[in-house]
Amino acid sequence: MKRYYFSAAGVLFSMSISAAELPDRQAQLPSVAKEANAQYLMPSPLSSIPKGEFGDKVRKGYQLFVNSQQMRDTYVGNELNCVNCHMNAGNKANASPLWGAYMAYPAYRKKNDKVNSFEERIQGCFTYSMNGKAPESGSEPLVAISAYSYWLVMSGLMNQFGITGPVPEMTDVELLKGGNREDFPLPETVTSKLDQKELTMLPGRGFPKLAKPELAYSVERGEAVYQAHCQTCHADDGQGYKMANVSALPPLWGPQSYNWGAGMHRVNTAANFIYENMPLGKSIQLTVQQAWDVAAFVNAHERPQDPRYKGNVAETQAKYHQHEGFYGKPSSINGPELLGANAYPIFPVSKQSKQ
Template identity: 45%
Template sequence: MSFRTWYESQKRTRKFHPGWIVMTVGGTLLVAGVIAVPATLVAETAPPPAAAPSLPGASGHGKAPGEAMPKVIEQTPSPARLRNAKAIQVDFSPPSDEAMPTGEFGKAVRLGKAIFTDTQTYARQYVGNKLNCVNCHLGAGRKADSAPLWAAYGMFPAYRDKNKHVNTYEERLAGCFRFSMNGKAPAPDSKEMVALVSYSYWLAKGAPLGVELKGRGYPQLAEPSQKPDAARGKQVFEANCALCHGADGQGTEMGGRYVFPPLWGKNSFNGGAGMSTVKNAAAFVHANMPLGKGSSLSEQEAWDVAKYVDSQPRPPDPRKGKSS
């Protein structure tokens, strides 16, 4: 019996026959094979899709409460950078103040910002000079290239050469109080420490952990063509810095509060602070000073004025007990 004759007999009698299953499955596999092969070839040879264009306002600044956090966009690293994962930098923008959380956690975040911007009022018992945290971390800890909190938080715990062991983020903050503030550290469970950590955590919300973010710390300068010189640095200071910090480097005080901080003497950072190292001070100065005119000084001028400022008397490093 031919296939056509068999098929017509099945239609007339409407009887089920197992051969129908074989015919159906075989036909399905045949059709699928015909379609799948060319589809695979097209997929393998087609060019990759073009990258989606970036949207306006994607930086994340000025977002209203409840809006999505900004996305982290990784730069395409060079092969040299791939050999050192820590050196691969990514872009990140912290959330706006308008997006601060509510409730008890929101209170802690707001207290953390208050301590950071007005340490003299909100953490006075832990401070031994006239500085506020914001003097070295501009923009309430937000400004890129001024050691922003959002870029520091995700890099701890980490080993530090300064004290030769792995530090938690709380210990890193404690060091700021001990050296930069020439004071004593709040206890890890104190309301001040909890608030500062909460503020840092919130600023870093959405950032990857253990990855160096663009703007972290101060942009390090290349070694100067001339050895840093305090005499040249004094001239740079008088021309560019004395207007705000005073000819004697003791800052500008109004109504019992410092508008511009003292750079040396008993009311400034001590000899153990990171800013007492010329290379750190030079990097900060070049990126951020004069205030609002960062990068206006040459790198050599930044090295020289940092040498001049760090050569002035200040409280001793508490680990050494002598003036730096």
């Protein structure tokens, strides 16, 4: 039996949790029902980022977010950029925007059984979604991405409530914590309208929860959906396209995509994202059934190994993959071989670095 104590929104929680209650620590991205006529935050334009040291951090965070490949072989181990999943530079509602995520941390996560700061949440993204290596605590990439995330949400809140003036600056230490804490500095105009719980659940945060399909999702039907709606951008082999040897449209499976520990390898998480945001520029074009089917097709392919793998696929599957996914299972694409048995390397060195 494990007992956890943590504070969020000024309230102390005590949780007694047995190992049996935590069979799967691979936390999924939040998904809630989409609100009709929801008012989404509208952060200020990038041109309004101030000059000076703080503004430089915000701009650096934006640059790293939209062009994560500049961290390849240092912290990034595949051909993805953060913006591939957090669209419009992390600013798009219902595509897990940074302005929603920042206010949700610190938060308890089953994934590592502890209260995670925003910094630690970003580190997890590098480890799993980017199939890379988590930047060191307090390092420039973590400070910069935190600064950019903070600037988005604070400027958005100030715009929503008619607060003029520059976004208040924060120290690196404070930026890395996140906004879900009682000592997080917010204008009184904001706190008089929204309590801490409401701030952690801003409309548009995460991916909207998709209804269950009428039929059990099908890899075979998903392949037909992929060919009709997805392969134009992601290629018939799912490896995307490059321009000037830089990935322009991301690979969805194989050695250069997200690994078996990333949240997107869950069929339900991928379905939520795909329905709302894909095809790119033409979202909400697929039916609910099509979104589930193509999510299954994408995630029924082999990809890089789960970083928590200790040499036994069955044990990893039993401990971390008790959800809607294909790790440790056969698929019609992969044949009788269990997915994960021939997974690609974690944090591989790129061909450019070898040259």
